[in-house]
Amino acid sequence: MxxxxxxxxxxxxxxxxxxxxxxxxxxxxxxxxxxxxxxxxxxxxxxxxxxxxxxxxxxxxxxxxxxxxxxxxxxxxxxxxxxxxxxxxxxxxxxxSKDFHARFDARFKIYRYFIYSGGVVSPFRSRYVWHFPWELDYQIMKKE
Structure with missing residues (x-):
């Protein structure tokens, strides 16, 4: 096999x-x-x-x-x-190799979230971003 x-x-x-x-x-x-x-x-x-x-x-x-x-x-x-x-x-x-297993041999996973902050989202981006129509406060977002 x-x-x-x-x-x-x-x-x-x-x-x-x-x-x-x-x-x-x-x-x-x-x-x-x-x-x-x-x-x-x-x-x-x-x-x-x-x-x-x-x-x-x-x-x-x-x-x-x-x-x-x-x-x-x-x-x-x-x-x-x-x-x-x-x-x-x-x-x-x-x-x-025969013993490779995608789930158990995974060393890391990366998740990316895309936020669009602004007016109108382009229809070419709409499937790939979360639309947040208000201004973001980046200083608050940087706090732990």
Whole structure:
């Protein structure tokens, strides 16, 4: 079995979070369906963490096991991206040791929150910022 590590980006606006959901579409199940198709067997993806509904990710790490030895890593990356919706992209594919586990081997996670303070938010930013239309007091925000 090959243990394959993925680096994933997604716009979570139209998803019910990372994890499979009964009442909504999770990013995980979309990726698993695409990988299962190209690997020719059912694939279970393990992630370093989960995101909630509507949350985006720039560097989600995940891994999965596959018995498929025919596909090169480049073919795997191209194949999975060709089957994914434009909101989800696998940016990196690498083979890792058998004992690598995305969740348990995660060393750190970075969360970024974007606040737009001002008048009107551009429609090109509206999905990625929290709009706070009042002036912010940065001195108070710097206090511990």
């Amino acid at each position: 090959r243990n394959v590590k993925l680096l994933i980006q997604y716009d979570g606006t139209n998803f019910a979070g990372w994890q499979k959901q009964k009442n909504g579409l999770g990013v995980q199940e979309v990726i698993e369906a695409a990988l299962s198709k190209i690997c020719n067997h059912k694939v279970k993806v393990i992630s370093a963490g989960r995101t909630d509904a509507g949350v985006h990710a720039r560097g989600q790490v995940a891994n999965f096991l596959t018995s498929n030895r025919k596909l090169s890593l480049l073919e795997m990356k191209r194949g999975v991206n060709s089957l994914l919706p434009p909101e989800i992209r696998v940016t990196s594919v690498s083979e890792v």
